[in-house]
Amino acid sequence: xxxxxxxxxxxxxxxxxxxxxxxxxxxxxxxxxxxxxxxxxxxxxxxxxxxxxxxxxxxxxxxxxxxxxxxxxxxxxxxxxxxxxxxxxxxxxxxxxxxxxxxxxxxxxxxxxxxxxxxxxxxxxxxxxxxxxxxxxxxxxxxxxxxxxxxxxxxxxxxxxxxxxxxxxxxxxxxxxxxxxxxxxxxxxxxxxxxxxxxxxxxxxxxxxxxxxxxxxxxxxxxxxxxxxxxxxxxxxxxxxxxxxxxxxxxxxxxxx
Amino acid sequence: xxxxxxxxxxxxxxxxxxxxxxxxxxxxxxxxxxxxxxxxxxxxxxxxxxxxxxxxxxxxxxxxxxxxxxxxxxxxxxxxxxxxxxxxxxxxxxxxxxxxxxxxxxxxxxxxxxxxxxxxxxxxxxxxxxxxxxxxxxxxxxxxxxxxxxxxxxxxxxxxxxxxxxxxxxxxxxxxxxxxxxxxxxxxxxxxxxxxxxxxxxxxxxxxxxxxxxxxxxxxxxxxxxxxxxxxxxxxxxxxxxxxxxxxxxxxxxxxxxxxxxxxxxxxxxxxxxxxxxxxxxxxxxxxxxxxxxxxxxxxxxxxxxxxxxxxxxxxxxxxxxxxxxxxxxxxxxxxxxxxxxxxxxxxxxxxxxxxxxxxxxxxxxxxxxxxxxxxxxxxxxxxxxxxxxxxxxxxxxxxxxxxxxxxxxxxxxxxxxxxxxxxxxxxxxxxxxxxxxxxxxxxxxxxxxxxxxxxxxxxxxxxxxxxxxxxxxxxxxxxxxxxxxxxxxxxxxxxxxx
Numbered sequence: 001x002x003x004x005x006x007x008x009x010x011x012x013x014x015x016x017x018x019x020x021x022x023x024x025x026x027x028x029x030x031x032x033x034x035x036x037x038x039x040x041x042x043x044x045x046x047x048x049x050x051x052x053x054x055x056x057x058x059x060x061x062x063x064x065x066x067x068x069x070x071x072x073x074x075x076x077x078x079x080x081x082x083x084x085x086x087x088x089x090x091x092x093x094x095x096x097x098x099x100x101x102x103x104x105x106x107x108x109x110x111x112x113x114x115x116x117x118x119x120x121x122x123x124x125x126x127x128x129x130x131x132x133x134x135x136x137x138x139x140x141x142x143x144x145x146x147x148x149x150x151x152x153x154x155x156x157x158x159x160x161x162x163x164x165x166x167x168x169x170x171x172x173x174x175x176x177x178x179x180x181x182x183x184x185x186x187x188x189x190x191x192x193x194x195x196x197x198x199x200x201x202x203x204x205x206x207x208x209x210x211x212x213x214x215x216x217x218x219x220x221x222x223x224x225x226x227x228x229x230x231x232x233x234x235x236x237x238x239x240x241x242x243x244x245x246x247x248x249x250x251x252x253x254x255x256x257x
Numbered sequence: 258x259x260x261x262x263x264x265x266x267x268x269x270x271x272x273x274x275x276x277x278x279x280x281x282x283x284x285x286x287x288x289x290x291x292x293x294x295x296x297x298x299x300x301x302x303x304x305x306x307x308x309x310x311x312x313x314x315x316x317x318x319x320x321x322x323x324x325x326x327x328x329x330x331x332x333x334x335x336x337x338x339x340x341x342x343x344x345x346x347x348x349x350x351x352x353x354x355x356x357x358x359x360x361x362x363x364x365x366x367x368x369x370x371x372x373x374x375x376x377x378x379x380x381x382x383x384x385x386x387x388x389x390x391x392x393x394x395x396x397x398x399x400x401x402x403x404x405x406x407x408x409x410x411x412x413x414x415x416x417x418x419x420x421x422x423x424x425x426x427x428x429x430x431x432x433x434x435x436x437x438x439x440x441x442x443x444x445x446x447x448x449x450x451x452x453x454x455x456x457x458x459x460x461x462x463x464x465x466x467x468x469x470x471x472x473x474x475x476x477x478x479x480x481x482x483x484x485x486x487x488x489x490x491x492x493x494x495x496x497x498x499x500x501x502x503x504x505x506x507x508x509x510x511x512x513x514x515x516x517x518x519x520x521x522x523x524x525x526x527x528x529x530x531x532x533x534x535x536x537x538x539x540x541x542x543x544x545x546x547x548x549x550x551x552x553x554x555x556x557x558x559x560x561x562x563x564x565x566x567x568x569x570x571x572x573x574x575x576x577x578x579x580x581x582x583x584x585x586x587x588x589x590x591x592x593x594x595x596x597x598x599x600x601x602x603x604x605x606x607x608x609x610x611x612x613x614x615x616x617x618x619x620x621x622x623x624x625x626x627x628x629x630x631x632x633x634x635x636x637x638x639x640x641x642x643x644x645x646x647x648x649x650x651x652x653x654x655x656x657x658x659x660x661x662x663x664x665x666x667x668x669x670x671x672x673x674x675x676x677x678x679x680x681x682x683x684x685x686x687x688x689x690x691x692x693x694x695x696x697x698x699x700x701x702x703x704x705x706x707x708x709x710x711x712x713x714x715x716x717x718x719x720x721x722x723x724x725x726x727x728x729x730x731x732x733x734x735x736x737x738x739x740x741x742x743x744x745x746x747x748x749x750x751x752x753x754x755x756x
Contacts, residue, residue, distance in 0.1 A: 053693065053731050056665045060756020063664065074604050088665030088753055091635045092623030096650050097660035098756065102623035103650075106604070106640055108611055109619045119611060128603030186698065186730030193701035193724045194732070195659045196756040217756065220656065 028223030043177035050183035057184040062165040069161035070130030079135035099219030113140035124154035131161040148174035179204035279320040334536040392466040396422035411469030416442030482580030486510040493573020507579040508550035521546025522581035530576035544641035559613040663753030670750035684723040695727035
């Protein structure tokens with residue numbers, strides 16, 4: 001092999017190695033990250049509520065995914081009017097409690113699923129956005145394989161991620177990169193009232209294996225985690241509060257990022 | 258120089274004499290009479306029974322004032338093509354402020370004739386006149402149609418009109434006639450202080466308006482746009498692409514004007530004048546002042562695409578006008594290459610597009626509210642109007658604590674049944690919501706939220722909020738309305754669901 005060709009090959013190799021880091025976002029949950037090797041940014045991801053009662057959990061999971069994919073840019077949340085009536089409005093204070101900055105969110109209400117898809121098609125070409133969440137309630141003819149393929153192409157073209165949140169619907173054929181089926185997971189018996197905790201099944205993964213994990217959303221660093229073994233948080237703080245005082249500035253700094 | 262034209266419609270006549278009746282003080286009276294009836298001596302205000310006695314073959318139609326008004330509004334819409342300043346002069350007249358526009362139509366005489374001819378062709382009987390003030394134009398259009406008073410010579414033009422032309426209250430006109438003053442010229446020749454002493458200041462003011470000595474402001478039907486540009490087409494446009502192209506050219510013209518004035522528009526209205534007289538207005542708004550023709554054209558395309566009843570060109574549009582309102586100062590924009598600023602601009606443009614397509618109320622942003630009432634704190638406002646506020650977001654939970662506010666908040670708290678809870682402050686043990694029973698495994702609370710007494714008229718009960726988790730891990734935000742001390746049987750509600 002001649003020298004330039006060799007150089008080119010090695011460059012390509014190094015590019016390949018570094019590429020996943022550019023285009024993929026780790027979830028933060030070790031088990032899921034090992035299987036997924038990061039969530040691809042330029043792609044469509046689907047989140048289904050396992051049962052009717054899991055719509056809030058699925059919304060939380062979708063919000064978490066979108067937050068990871070956004071990386072600080074704005075997020076457009078499109079939802080059907082009826083879905084808001086049925087499952088409740090997206091709550092600004094609730095997002096804040098999850099560590100998602102409310103001013104970064106733009107909400108759009110539409111009447112029909114096809115309006116939502118149309119708006120999403122437009123929004124996915126807006127490179128100022130980080131991600132678009134499309135919340136659709138029930139089964140719709142408009143939401144077929146072609147429609148998801150169109151969304152997938154749009155994400156690949158302009159690099160804005162799409163999260164399709166399906167409430168009250170059965171999983172159907174689609175072109176999505178991943179599909180998650182989410183239900184609420186109970187808190188450990190010793191706790192009072194738990195963190196946002198999901199029983200998430202990765203039911204489809206175009207580039208790898210599937211799996212099922214219990215994940216907990218950490219609002220402080222905005223990522224998913226394995227549920228803490230210790231029911232009192234990651235580490236029991238000393239009663240005198242010395243550790244807490246020491247860790248303040250550092251934690252603040254992480255917040256700002 | 259300010260000129261006004263007042264076209265006047267009376268109605269069209271069939272074969273039999275026709276009068277329109279109106280019920281006035283429990284008696285049917287004539288509201289309007291057509292030419293033939295007028296020739297037979299029927300006048301408005303006459304009792305209908307008398308009229309029937311005088312003219313046995315009489316067609317009588319009942320008056321329909323709302324339809325009359327609607328028709329007048331439509332004619333006014335049509336007249337918008339001559340000037341943006343059109344005012345209704347009810348019941349039968351329109352006032353057009355044609356200051357500075359007459360040259361577009363070949364002069365004052367030609368403008369007057371155009372209005373007359375085009376309205377007559379639509380089947381109206383029209384009387385036009387033009388003068389420097391609204392009152393003079395109105396008097397001339399009623400009593401000397403076709404007159405165009407020379408600038409500053411209104412007093413001469415109306416001198417020979419009867420005093421009735423002043424349209425004063427009935428009593429005053431009568432008194433003037435009894436005093437021997439039959440024409441406006443005779444009244445005008447009297448000393449002002451005499452007239453004021455006898456008839457009051459108002460009458461003298463009105464007289465001065467009529468004589469062109471002072472001016473009465475005309476209130477236009479719509480606020481005047483700050484800037485506008487228009488295209489007239491010899492061959493009416495019917496193709497949507499051509500319409501859009503024309504809008505884009507108008508936006509470019511308007512953009513140049515706005516730039517010259519250092520302004521940008523927050524609201525743009527496109528007015529489509531159909532060849533057959535129908536007029537349609539479409540409006541788009543932007544979050545930030547803009548004068549970029551490409552943006553404006555794109556917003557109109559979105560708006561046109563989303564119309565529930567599409568823009569029907571019929572036989573085509575012969576005039577398209579673009580108006581810019583709410584023009585705000587916009588400093589010369591330096592193209593910014595900073596990624597953040599570019600992203601913000603991209604997002605603002607997206608918001609405008611979505612608002613044009615789906616309506617401004619449907620594109621929202623969260624804005625922190627200075628209240629602790631959960632449903633009021635969660636208000637999202639239209640994104641185009643959301644600006645920076647002094648109120649800051651305030652996290653409820655402590656660090657490393659679970660969320661204290663739900664991700665999804667029900668628009669209206671829903672009552673729950675079969676609640677089993679121990680008084681006074683215990684969380685429920687179980688409840689039933691939307692036909693599903695939930696047994697509670699974990700609970701946290703109460704968080705007591707008193708209603709803000711300064712906002713509500715009547716006393717609102719205090720709420721005790723609980724965060725509960727059922728055995729399947731579903732997390733709810735419940736509250737009990739009223740303390741046990743306040744009410745005997747407090748009601749329970751679910752207000753939100755946690756992720």
